[in-house]
Amino acid sequence: MRILVVEDERRLGAYLRKGLTESGYTVDVADNGVDGAHLASEGTYDLVVLDVMLPGKDGFEVLADLRAQRSVPVLMLTARDAVEDRIRGLTAGADDYLGKPFSFGELLARVQALLRRGTKRRDIEPTVLRMADLELDLPRRRATRSGRTLPLTAKEFNLLVLFLRRRGEVLSRTELAEQVWDINFDSDTNVVDVAVRRLRIKLDDPFQRRLLHTVRGMGYVLEERTE
Known part of the structure; x- marks a missing residue:
C-alpha cells in the first residue's frame, strides 16, 4: 500500500x-x-x-x-x-x-x-480488474489470461496492476520506477526494462494478441490494439 x-x-x-x-x-x-x-x-x-x-x-x-x-x-x-x-x-x-x-x-x-x-x-477501486481476456484478482493476487494463471512474481503483479489501473496511458520508465520500486529512475539502470520484458514473456508471448506495448522514446502502455 x-x-x-x-x-x-x-x-x-x-x-x-x-x-x-x-x-x-x-x-x-x-x-x-x-x-x-x-x-x-x-x-x-x-x-x-x-x-x-x-x-x-x-x-x-x-x-x-x-x-x-x-x-x-x-x-x-x-x-x-x-x-x-x-x-x-x-x-x-x-x-x-x-x-x-x-x-x-x-x-x-x-x-x-x-x-x-x-x-x-472503498467503492472506487474494484477488487477485480479486467481488460480483454486479462483478469486480476487483487485480494487473491492472482492474474489470469484466457482462464490461464500467469505465474507472476510480486513485483510483476504490482507492475501489471499499475498498467491495468492506468490502461491506455503511456507510463514512463521514471514513473514506473517511482510507483513500483519506490526509487528515482537512473538512466543507467535497466531494472524497469528488464521487469517489463519478463512480464511481457508471461503476459503476451503465450497468446496471439499482445496487450503490453512499447512507445518508443516515451515508455510503455497496456491497451487493446487492432494489429
Whole structure:
C-alpha cells in the first residue's frame, strides 16, 4: 500500500518515511502544502498523513482540495491540540486526528485502522480488474489470461496492476520506477526494462494478441490494439 506524508518538519518526515517503510508501506513525502496537494491529486495513494501547519497551503486547504477529488483516508497531524481545530479538521473531511508529540506505535495503529476501514468502504477501486481476456484478482493476487494463471512474481503483479489501473496511458520508465520500486529512475539502470520484458514473456508471448506495448522514446502502455 502507498502512503503520502505531507510534513514540513524534515526530520519528522524522514522519521515517518523510515518507520512506515519498515512496516511494509511505500511512502512519498512532501514538505509543503503545494507539493502535497499536487501529489495527492495526481498520485494513487491508499492513505494521506497530513500536517496542519504547512507552508504554501495549510493542511485544511490541502484537505479541501483532496476531498473535492477523491475519498482517500486522511490522518491529520498537528501541534494544535485545541478542540476547535480537531472539529474543523474532522468536519472538513479528515478521518482521524493525532496531536503532536505522538508515539510512532500509536500513529501506526491509527494508519492500520484507517487502511482497514478504507478497504471496506472503498467503492472506487474494484477488487477485480479486467481488460480483454486479462483478469486480476487483487485480494487473491492472482492474474489470469484466457482462464490461464500467469505465474507472476510480486513485483510483476504490482507492475501489471499499475498498467491495468492506468490502461491506455503511456507510463514512463521514471514513473514506473517511482510507483513500483519506490526509487528515482537512473538512466543507467535497466531494472524497469528488464521487469517489463519478463512480464511481457508471461503476459503476451503465450497468446496471439499482445496487450503490453512499447512507445518508443516515451515508455510503455497496456491497451487493446487492432494489429
